[in-house]
Each structure stands twice: as C-alpha cells, then as structure tokens.
Amino acid sequence: MSHRLTEDATGVYIISATPFEDSGAVDHASLEKLTEFYIGKGVSGITILGMMGEAPKLTSEEATAVIGRVMDTVSGRVPVVVGVSNPGLDNLVNLAETAISRGAAGVMVAPNAGHKTESGVVGAFQAIARRLPDVPLVFQDFPLTTQMPISAGGFANLVANVPSVVMLKHEDWPGLAKLSDVRAVSEKRGVKRVSILCGNGGLYLPQELARGADGAMTGFAYPEMLVEVVRRHKAGDVDGAEDLFDAYLPLVRHEQQPGFGLAVRKEILRRRGVIASAATRAPGPKLDATGHAELTRLMDRLEKRLAVVAPELVA
Numbered sequence: 001m002s003h004r005l006t007e008d009a010t011g012v013y014i015i016s017a018t019p020f021e022d023s024g025a026v027d028h029a030s031l032e033k034l035t036e037f038y039i040g041k042g043v044s045g046i047t048i049l050g051m052m053g054e055a056p057k058l059t060s061e062e063a064t065a066v067i068g069r070v071m072d073t074v075s076g077r078v079p080v081v082v083g084v085s086n087p088g089l090d091n092l093v094n095l096a097e098t099a100i101s102r103g104a105a106g107v108m109v110a111p112n113a114g115h116k117t118e119s120g121v122v123g124a125f126q127a128i129a130r131r132l133p134d135v136p137l138v139f140q141d142f143p144l145t146t147q148m149p150i151s152a153g154g155f156a157n158l159v160a161n162v163p164s165v166v167m168l169k170h171e172d173w174p175g176l177a178k179l180s181d182v183r184a185v186s187e188k189r190g191v192k193r194v195s196i197l198c199g200n201g202g203l204y205l206p207q208e209l210a211r212g213a214d215g216a217m218t219g220f221a222y223p224e225m226l227v228e229v230v231r232r233h234k235a236g237d238v239d240g241a242e243d244l245f246d247a248y249l250p251l252v253r254h255e256q257q258p259g260f261g262l263a264v265r266k267e268i269l270r271r272r273g274v275i276a277s278a279a280t281r282a283p284g285p286k287l288d289a290t291g292h293a294e295l296t297r298l299m300d301r302l303e304k305r306l307a308v309v310a311p312e313l314v315a
Contacts, residue, residue, distance in 0.1 A: 003045075003079035005106030005136035007166045009195040010234075011044025012226045013081060015219035017266055018053045018066060019275040024282065026062055028069050030275040035073040037274045041223040044215065046074065047108060049083040049095075051145060052219050052262055057281040060091075064098055071102040079105030081138055081217075087112055093131045106136030108169060113147040118154035125162045138167040138217075142199065152181035156191045163192075169217050171199030176207055183212040201256040202226055206242045209233045220255060221268035222248060224313055244313075247305040251298050260285045267295060 016038065019030035038046055048070050049055040049063055058066065067082060074080055082099035084107045086092040096107045109128060111121045129137065139158065143149040149172070150158070159165050172178050179196065186193060197217035198208040202225075205216055209230065216226045225248045232241035245252075255261045255268075263285035266278040280286065287295065306314045 003076070003103075003105040005079060005081060005138070005166055005195075007192060007194045009045070009079075009167060009197070010214040010230075012042075012215050012223060012230055013045035013047050013079075013197055013217040014038045014041075014043045014223045014226070015050045015052050015199070015217060016046055016048045016070070017219060017262075017269060017275070018049075018055070018058070018281075019266075020054075020277060020279045020281055022277050022279050024279070026058070026066060027276060028065070030277070031066065031069050032073045034269065034274050035070055037272075038223055039074070039077055042227040043078060043223055044227075045079040045081060045105065046070065047081040047083065047217055050108065050219070051083070051110075051142070052265070053083065054262075054281050054284070055083050055085075057284075060095070063095060067099050067102050067104070071104070076103070081106050081108050083108045083140075085110040085112075085140070087114060089127060089131065092128065096132050096135060100132075100135055106138055106166065107132070108138035108140050110140035110142060110146050111148040111150065115148055118150055118157070121148065121150055121154070122158050122161050125158060125165065129162050129164045132164070135164060136166045137162065137164045138169055139165050140169040140171070142169070142171045144171075144173050152178055152185040155182055156186045156189050159186065159194055160189070160191050165194065167195040167197060169199055170196050170208070170213065171218075173200060175200075176204060176211055179208055179211045179213060201261065202229075202245075202252055203256055205229055206233065206238075206245050209241070210238070219265060220248075220252060221265045221272070222251070228310070228313065244310055247309050248302065251302055254295070254298055263287050263291075264295060267292070268299070271299070 019027040084095045199218045270278040
C-alpha cells in the first residue's frame with residue numbers, strides 16, 4: 001500500500017524515538033519492536049529522524065539504515081514522514097530522495113536562523129521544492145530550537161508560494177493564538193487549508209484541537225493517550241477527551257523538561273518493554289536514582305487514575 005502525505009492528514013503521527021544500545025550503536029531490533037508498538041497503539045502515521053529522534057547525532061549511513069528498517073517494518077500499513085532538516089541543501093535533498101525511494105509519505109523540514117527573514121524561508125523552501133518535485137513537505141515551526149520564527153501571514157505566504165507544503169508541524173511556544181491566526185489568515189487570503197499537527201509533547205493538545213489542529217505529531221511515550229484524545233475530540237466528546245488527557249498530564253509535563261525529557265521518554269518505553277535500553281546518544285541526558293524514583297511514582301499514580309477513568313488503557 002502506497003501513501004503520500006496530503007493536506008487532509010489527521011490523527012496522531014507519532015514522533016519515533018531512535019533506540020540505542022548501551023554502547024551507543026543503533027538498536028535495530030528495538031527499532032522494529034518500537035515501530036510495531038506504535039502501530040499497535042493505533043497511530044495514523046509515524047515520523048522518524050525528528051529532533052527528539054536524535055537525528056543530528058546519526059551519521060548519514062545510520063540515518064539511511066533507520067529509514068530502511070522502519071519502512072520494512074511498516075510495510076505500507078501507515079504513512080511514514082522522515083525528518084530531513086539540514087543546513088546543507090544537497091544533504092537535505094539526498095536524504096529526502098532516499099526516504100521517498102523507500103516509500104516515505106513525505107519529508108519534514110525546519111527552517112534555520114540562516115534564512116534570516118520570512119522571505120528567506122520562502123525562498124529556501126522554493127529551492128527545496130524545485131529539487132524535490134512532487135514530494136510532500138511538512139514545515140516544522142519550532143522557533144524555540146530553530147531560532148527562525150514565522151508569523152501566520154508568513155506561513156500563509158509560504159503555502160501560497162510552495163504548493164508542496166501540505167502540513168504544519170505546529171510547536172511555537174506560546175502558540176495557541178498563532179494556531180488560530182494561521183487558520184484565520186489562510187481563510188481570509190484564500191490560501192489552501194493544510195493539515196496542522198501539534199508537537200511540544202502534547203502539552204496543549206486539547207486546546208490545540210479546539211483551535212483547529214487536526215491532531216498531534218509528537219512523541220509522548222503513551223501514544224494510546226494521544227490517539228484516544230484525538231478520537232474523542234473528533235467525535236464531539238470534548239470533555240471526555242480532556243478528562244483522559246488530564247489523567248496523563250503529570251507525565252506529559254514531566255516528559256517535556258528541556259534537556260531531560262528524552263531520558264524520561266526512553267525510560268518509560270524501556271519500562272513498558274518496548275526498547276531494550278533507555279540510552280541516549282552522547283552527549284545526552286540520563287536519569288539518576290532520584291529521577292528513577294520520581295518516574296516510578298508518576299507511573300504508579302497514572303495506573304491508579306486510569307483504573308478509574310479509562311481501565312481499557314491500563315497496561
């Protein structure tokens with residue numbers, strides 16, 4: 001089954017972690033198990049080689065191998081988006097071509113501070129689109145890391161000038177008003193409506209869905225929560241969606257600590273029996289004894305809450 005990303009994409013495109021062995025080598029067996037885990041939890045798609053997937057710490061050979069293992073495991077069951085951000089256009093294009101040749105649905109690209117202005121961002125994405133004709137592009141708006149903000153009007157201009165941009169990965173912070181502005185400005189200007197999936201660990205997911213987001217593209221270690229919150233919200237059960245979200249909120253918040261949250265996410269996945277090691281690639285965070293104890297308490301309390309509000313999700 002072949003997938004190509006479109007403006008109609010909805011649901012949860014989970015940001016996949018990249019499992020490593022304790023030695024620092026990519027753990028391909030755990031990567032395959034993790035991919036199956038995500039699909040089993042009902043995600044609409046999978047995004048690999050994102051920032052939280054430690055993509056900048058991989059060699060080009062390792063990145064290519066990760067793409068191959070994931071695509072082989074997915075085997076067309078869900079669309080896969082591949083992060084290809086790189087300050088060098090040739091490097092970006094080469095990885096994107098590899099991803100598309102293996103069956104990826106599209107590629108995700110973040111702007112960088114070198115683009116300097118919104119017009120510079122548009123020009124950069126036009127150059128990418130010329131090199132990658134007919135390849136669906138996801139614009140990752142994460143200025144906290146990229147240092148390249150874009151306004152709602154600037155994004156509308158980007159979409160108008162680069163038709164292959166079909167999705168906004170929204171993770172500006174604070175960003176709720178901006179999400180509303182993106183929808184309003186695009187409608188006012190008659191610019192096509194693109195898919196908006198939200199990041200930031202899902203911290204603001206209920207509010208983002210209410211403001212016009214189509215789902216989530218983030219990596220919370222309990223993907224079933226993201227899937228069910230989006231499902232309930234789309235079904236009109238807004239309170240039910242928030243009730244479920246609230247049960248997980250302490251862990252959502254704990255996982256979103258800058259510079260530390262990845263270690264939490266990987267340790268949860270390890271404890272859930274999905275990956276063999278919680279190792280991050282050096283230099284990277286690691287839980288100490290107190291951090292492990294904190295996480296144990298948070299996970300135990302989650303189990304107790306779920307037994308009351310959503311026993312079907314207790315795992």
